Amino acid sequence: MYGIRVNAQDTVKDMVLQNSVIKTRVNALIRNAEITETIYKDGLCQVSMELKLDGRIWYRILSGSRG
Template sequence: MKNFAFLLAFLAIFSGCSFNGFMGEPTSTAQREVVIQKVDKDDLREVMKKEKMIFDSTPAQVSFVAVGEGIAPINAVSQAQALTLAKRAAMADAYSQLAGKLYGVKINAEDTVRDAMLKDSSITTKVQGLVKNATITEEGFKSGLYTVRMKLDIDQDKWQEVFAY
């Protein structure tokens, strides 16, 4: 009777299980074949077109424009130094704006509330990217403020190579 109860318990536990050979080894002797293929940019573009990751209706050329502003420092040694530093600040601002348009801006914000009142609020922005071949289309200096207008033209192939992922 003990053996019969043991057999019934054994069958109840393992009734839904199946085994592939001994100790989980596969029963078939077929070998798996690994294929290694070199892929180039044209192959990737074709796959991306098929998967609708690249649209054929993209304009042939895309232009981005940014206006940067820089302030001349008060403690400059000369007017030439003030002008040069203001121009560099304006160019850095314009490049930052172009990178923000191309790659996006990461924003971190934090508020501290104490006694149901806002005590502190802090917002930090960060832009990270590579901007190449931007040109200055306009620049001017008036009342201590240097203004630079930059334009960046990107053709369709370059756009897809850099941003279609």
């Protein structure tokens, strides 16, 4: 994924929370993932995916190794 952006806005009146809105945005390209489930409900779409990862590659990436 390239990034996840989270925006939040709370409305408070007389020291009482009136409204809370949290919005997220994902900018990503996911390759070789298998869609396992798609749910449409209340105008929203939820997609679940399965992605096989090679632990050796992630170890190199997260540890900062170049080799």
